[in-house]
Amino acid sequence: MxxxxxxxxxxxxxxxxxxxxxxxxxxxxxxxxxxxxxxxxxxxxxxxxxxxxxxxxxxxxxxxxxxxxxxxxxxxxxxxxxxxxxxxxxxxxxxxxxxxKPRGLAGWLPAVLSAPPLLAAAAMRLRGFYPARGERQGTVSLFLGCVTRLADGSTLRAAIFVLTHLGFDVRVPRGQGCCGAMHQHAGEQEQAAQLARKNIEVFAKTSLDATEPILFCATGCGATLVEYARYGTEGEAFAHRAQDVVSFLARAPGWERLPIAPLAQTVAVHEPCSGRNVLRNAADVYGLLGRIPGLQAVPLAGNEQCCGAAGLYFLRQPALARRLRADKMPRAGDALRMLVSTNQGCAHWLKQGLSEAGHRLEVEHPVQLVARQLGFTGRC
Ligand code: SF4
Ligand code: SF4
CATH class of the missing domain: 1.10.1060.10 (Alpha-helical ferredoxin)
Structure with missing residues (x-):
């Protein structure tokens, strides 16, 4: 309704x-x-x-x-x-x-993405708990996100790998679901509220400590999670705990103990709108990548403007979305080899555009890059 x-x-x-x-x-x-x-x-x-x-x-x-x-x-x-x-x-x-309702695919895709059988099947691939390695610093909970867990499990595993190596126990609460962002932006506020309430309940129930951070790997989800205060006191408590895994890692102590391999490369940083305009944490990506000796992180040209992915916008308004994306493509002579983005939807959209334009750039989440320099090969 x-x-x-x-x-x-x-x-x-x-x-x-x-x-x-x-x-x-x-x-x-x-x-x-x-x-x-x-x-x-x-x-x-x-x-x-x-x-x-x-x-x-x-x-x-x-x-x-x-x-x-x-x-x-x-x-x-x-x-x-x-x-x-x-x-x-x-x-x-x-x-x-x-x-x-907004035209196009907006009506059915959120429903498909948040379908319980799909989420349950994908969630099976991760355990409910990953213990810290070495000196223990604390415990965090991981928010998976429906698109991330279906399409980008490697970023979730990379996040667990880095967090446990830094000394954090990682909980992956069962029963969590879609953040509700796509429903919210498609005008389906009741459905968005139902999804949010489920997450609020699950994370409240599985955390022993009411201040335990809830970390997300996709800024698109995060921008919705940090605004759960609209769902009352318990939503407010959830929102206080929610933070970007990149921000958490950028500030976490203990990096001096980790053998992080140098990488002499220039990496372009895409700053998603959800990070720049809602979470306002774009600087943390540069802080985290600064942990890799020799790496130079530079802003992607056109960061001040949306790439056009914008949830399902690239499906609903493909022509305009493509015009926006074109502004972000590297210029002739750019020597970039790698691009990082903290939002998987943007990353996939940019990757497609780069491939169509004949650019050979790797596109990944910054946590994946950091994990790889720590020896991550896909298992956490
Ligand atoms: S015109 Fe734009 S910036 Fe000015 S008050 Fe209205 S919404 Fe705000
Ligand atoms: S597209 Fe324009 S009006 Fe819409 S949120 Fe972005 S800046 Fe605001």
Whole structure:
């Protein structure tokens, strides 16, 4: 069942906008389409008019809201504190309640990804507990994520490998599921809430210590997990514990004890929007990669703009997504051999673009790279 959000709440959030326009040049869709209705300010105005009943959910309005990437670059620079992420999710829930869901595959893919049989089968590959090696420093819990566990198990195993070698016990709680991000952004707020409540319950039940960190390996999931406070006190406790495995590792003590092999290479760092604009932890990737002697980490050109993957956006709006991705492709003469990204969806999308453009770049999660320099060969 799709529940329609309160019109007053949507209108009140939208009315915080003072129409200063500071967000406009930061918006990737505005930069490509040069239309006010495809800018954050324009969309805020459309949502306010919709919530106040001055505009109907006509196809043109739906199209402008559909084109939003939910990259939240606008929110990161807004001086009035407009919670744009909440606003666009609320507007999409409103449209969904009126039978106007985002076009394309958004309706079925989240359901497929979070299907219990698939998740259960994939989860079987990891044990429930991995003990620390050497001097023990503490315990962490690992959030798997539905896409990550299905499509990128090697990053999860690499994370366990590095964490245990640094002296952390790693719990992998059974019964955890999808973070709910895709449902949330597709206007399916009730389904997103159900998934979140399940995760909140599972992690609360399996941790002996209520402050034990919950580490995630995909910033796309993480951006949703750190906002579980919307689900009450227990959600708030979960959100406090959730953090990016990269940030945790960048700050963890004990690295001096580990034999990390040098790597004389320049590595481009892709900074996903979820990291830059929501978690605001993009600097931690450079901090973590700084543990590898000889490695030089440089920002990927165009980091300030979304790559176009944006959850399922690359399926719903393929032409625009491809235009955004093209801005990130290496220039002729670039000597880059490797690219890292903390979001698997972006990594796969960029990898496909690089391959189509004839670039031979390895693309992986930064934790995989660190693990490899520590001797990781795929087993944790
Ligand atoms: S979330 Fe991104 S695409 Fe959407 S309005 Fe804001 S800056 Fe533009
Ligand atoms: S920066 Fe904030 S207040 Fe200014 S136009 Fe954008 S959303 Fe409105």
């Amino acid at each position: 799709t529940v329609k959000p309160e019109s007053q709440a949507l209108a009140a959030q939208a009315s915080r906008c003072v129409a200063c326009g500071l967000c406009v040049p930061h918006c990737p869709t505005y930069r490509k389409l040069e239309s006010e209705a495809d800018s954050p300010r324009g969309r805020v105005m459309l949502i306010r008019a919709l919530a106040e009943g001055r505009l109907a959910a006509e196809p043109t309005l739906v199209t402008h809201l559909d084109r939003c990437l939910v990259c939240r670059a606008c929110e990161a620079v807004c001086p009035a504190g407009v919670k744009y992420g909440e606003l666009i999710d609320g507007a999409r829930a409103w449209l969904a309640a009126e039978g106007k």
